[in-house]
Amino acid sequence: MALAEAKADAIISRNTMDHLKEDVPSTLLITADTVVVYEGTIREKPSSKEEAREFIKGYSGGVAAVVGSVVVTNLATGNRKGGWERAEVEEGIMLNVAGGLMLEHPLTLPFVDTVVGSADSVMGLSKALTEKLILEALSS
Numbered sequence: 788m789a790l791a792e793a794k795a796d797a798i799i800s801r802n803t804m805d806h807l808k809e810d811v812p813s814t815l816l817i818t819a820d821t822v823v824v825y826e827g828t829i830r831e832k833p834s835s836k837e838e839a840r841e842f843i844k845g846y847s848g849g850v851a852a853v854v855g856s857v858v859v860t861n862l863a864t865g866n867r868k869g870g871w872e873r874a875e876v877e878e879g880i881m882l883n884v885a886g887g888l889m890l891e892h893p894l895t896l897p898f899v900d901t902v903v904g905s906a907d908s909v910m911g912l913s914k915a916l917t918e919k920l921i922l923e924a925l926s927s
Contacts, residue, residue, distance in 0.1 A: 788856035788869050794818040795860050795867070813925055814862040819912050821855040851876050853904075855913055859920040868923040872913045874904025 795818040823830040825846060833839035853876065858869040 788820075788858065788871050790820040791818045791856040791858040792867075792869060794820070795858050799860070799862070813864070815921060815924060816860040816862055817857065817917065817921075818860075819855065819857045819917075821853060821912075824852040824854055825849060855916075857913065857917050857920055859917070859924040861924040866924050868920040870916050870920055872904060872916050874902060876902055 795816055798816060798818070823842075825842075826849065830842060833842055852873055854871060854873050856869065856871040858867060860867045
């Protein structure tokens, strides 16, 4: 969640919030980050095609966990809420194909045995978590 918070801090520090008027109930800033955890190692975006291929080959026979964090900041009040979700993708043939964690691809989805967690968490942004944090940021 630290990177999602750092993104929010960076955006806020670069922008003045003078345009926020008292009569505006709220303006929300939503930031997020997603990583894959495999065999205890955090995998960010691959730095090259070769590294991407190695990641995909390495998933064979294992379980990849996708951890997504979301931070919602109410710019009018300064209230900030954050959370994270973890989803696991268990191997079918899916993890042996290029783009192995691209769950939404029509050629990939038929080969997924199990998703433990929500599919939108695997794709990068949990709708349920984001909605929960928006409501919390607006109510506090």
